[in-house]
Amino acid sequence: MGNDHVKLELRCISSLAKVFADEELTERAYRQASALANETASFQVAYRSNRLLKGMRVSAESDIDAEITLRSVGLVPSEMPVYADHDEHVLRTSPGLYPDPLLEPSAAEGWTALPGQWRSVWVTVEPGEAPAPGRFGIRIRFETANGEHLGEERFELDLLPMSLPEQQLIHTEWFHTDCLATYYRVDVFSEAHWSLIESYARTAAKHGINMLLTPLFTPPLDTQVGGERPTVQLVDVHRIGDGAYRFGFDRLSRWVELCRRQGIAYFEFSHLFTQWGAQHAPKIMAVVEDGTTKRIFGWETDAGGEEYRAFIGQFLPELTGWIKANGLERCSYFHISDEPSIDHLDSYASASGMVEELLQGFPVIDALSDYAFYEKGLVKNPIPASDHIEPFLAHGVEPLWTYYCCGQYKQVANRFFSMPSARNRILGIQLYKFNLTGFLQWGYNFWYSQHSRSEIDPYRVTDAVHAFPSGDAFLVYPGDGKPVESIRLEVLREALQDLRALRLLEERYGRDFVLSGLEEGLDRPISFSCYPRDAEWLLAKREWVNAKLQEQGQG
Incomplete structure (x- = not known):
């Protein structure tokens, strides 16, 4: 099949975006970030075709000393995405298909683009033991089953010459x-x-x-x-x-x-x-x-x-x-x-x-x-x-510790399918500020119904049989002898990496400096119920942390 009549749209977007198959993609392009030497970095490449493409090949090319993994963001059903009295900080409230499991594409089947649907590739970059610092380009290439070029996106990752400290939390x-x-x-x-x-x-x-x-x-x-x-x-x-x-x-x-x-x-x-x-x-x-x-x-x-x-x-x-x-x-x-x-x-x-x-x-x-x-x-x-x-x-x-579960669905951080990923990731900053x-x-x-009355298939039942909003009961899905990770698990890891980066910044500049920098320009101090809601603030704040670490490292 030639690609004369195929139009494949591509856009690099951040790990904090959720791509729904049945709505227009409004996320801004996100093509550059920095990371510390031992930090896992993630981004996505969203794609949409004007026609059905089966057996598509997607590959990564880079000279960075890192393992680059490409996974498909799968869709799973949510019958119960929210409670009736949910707050306004949700992406959608309707039942339907939500992006969550990170699926390894089948070697036999390849990747599929469904006509008119936005889908995404989740790109994970895990640096090697002693990676060289520097700015590295990462190209994500899309080809037909026959190897014909469909398009590519380029992402730049600045790998910094310092490492996250061990997790204290x-x-x-x-x-x-x-x-x-x-x-x-x-x-x-x-x-x-x-x-x-x-x-x-x-x-x-x-x-x-x-x-x-x-x-x-x-x-x-x-x-x-x-x-x-x-x-x-x-x-x-x-x-x-x-x-x-x-x-x-x-x-x-x-x-x-x-x-x-x-x-x-x-x-x-x-x-x-x-x-x-x-x-x-x-x-x-x-x-x-x-x-x-x-x-x-x-x-x-x-x-x-x-x-x-x-x-x-x-x-x-x-x-x-x-x-x-x-x-x-x-x-x-x-x-x-x-x-x-x-x-x-x-x-x-x-x-x-x-x-x-x-x-x-x-x-x-x-x-x-x-x-x-x-x-x-x-x-x-x-x-x-x-x-x-x-x-x-x-x-x-x-x-002092804290926790959240199904009951914490108003104002505070959580990670239901229906919630933006920024509401998941903000937890790292909150844990740091209150030194928990x-x-x-x-x-x-937890792959049972509520009260463990019966077993479920977590790929079909994501709310413990109409008990908890989808995303409360499990972070991983069952795979072939190993777990299938979710975008919520990956974003939670990013929150914990933020926490470790803030601790490193505190070691170098002091706690007052870090807290002042986190809240600079905000109308109110950060608390568990009051915090910036948008992904762009989070991404920019993490880049501020990395820039300050880089400055101190060069000073």
Whole structure:
């Protein structure tokens, strides 16, 4: 097929653009950026053809010492993109196809341009071990299946002679190991399951997720009352009679070794009590006296009852002894219960009191938003939601984390499909300004319906079956033995790179200089609910950071 009648429009655009197939592309061209020597840079090339083009070839050419990856921004359905009372800072509210998964093109099928539809190529540039600084051109070429030239776009990347410092932020996106076993149809903790766990942990660590939810027992998270999730329990429990127990940590040891091998630095041990109130025990399986394995605790267990108290009283000293024997004291974190409300103050207090003496010296972190929990001394390391953090900031709480989930959809940062990517990336600047210790989000790969009632196909169901706005429950999709990344995951990595660059700038100029520069020209100071909304401000501010680093480096 000749290309005489083919017209292929091309435009370089930033990583903060979202290209919808059914609307006109209004993004300005973006053809130049800078990056530090160890920083991953991303941009897109949007394309639209006047006719169907199948088997198209897209390639990258450059003399930069870097791995350049080209992926297709795929479209997935969203039936529920927003809540009814959403704010105005969204791209669209209608159900339909939204850009999100980053798909590797098939070698056999190539790339496709559909007539009249804008699509985009996601370009990722990962510098080598010791790249030479300088300005490098990157050409993205488009050809027909027969090798006929269709067009090209050129991007210039200034690689600076300095590196981002190590990430200080502790960052967890809850890792659901049961979802891996369910989707891939493998037995829990079989060799195939371990291989998947390692692959998904590798991608997490590569994107700045340096803490992993570690299932001592099946995490009691997003589970229907009276229901249960597939058993993913790293600790072996043997009940040996008269209320006595023996514990084994072989699988936990393997988990830690795997995580450390992939760059995971911190471990958050799964919650010791059920979600939303700490009123019951998590599901715990044990080998009992007759040699069979059965559930010994669960929804039927009173969290404050003598039986569970006796179990916790034996288990936690054994676990903390194992932690100390393996040199994990400084990287181990514990949970009581997720998202208790003020109505659960008494039950949370009871659970907290039960483990307080047993966990002396270990940080306990919990997502909770009522300041009363901290004020009463029930949690020393609170994680308030980003829209409830102000009282904690006002009282100078340290260390302080924050989190967001489906409930944080008004004004504050988040990463739903319907939201502009700038609303995802601004988080890095906010975490820097308020000098937060950690960030938590619950959905790295939650591929079940709400309350884990049924499994889903995340390529078809992106809202946990009409439960949460699309984009809340997972950041990665299942691929062939490895995760398929999303534009939201890549933009989140950019936010964390911004945070590290700001810390480097602070090392060189001081914190006051950085904060003044960030807010220069703004009507109001940056907060979690008040911040510049547009991508151009973010991109320009990051270039300001890099320019100042370059100036200091040359000074």
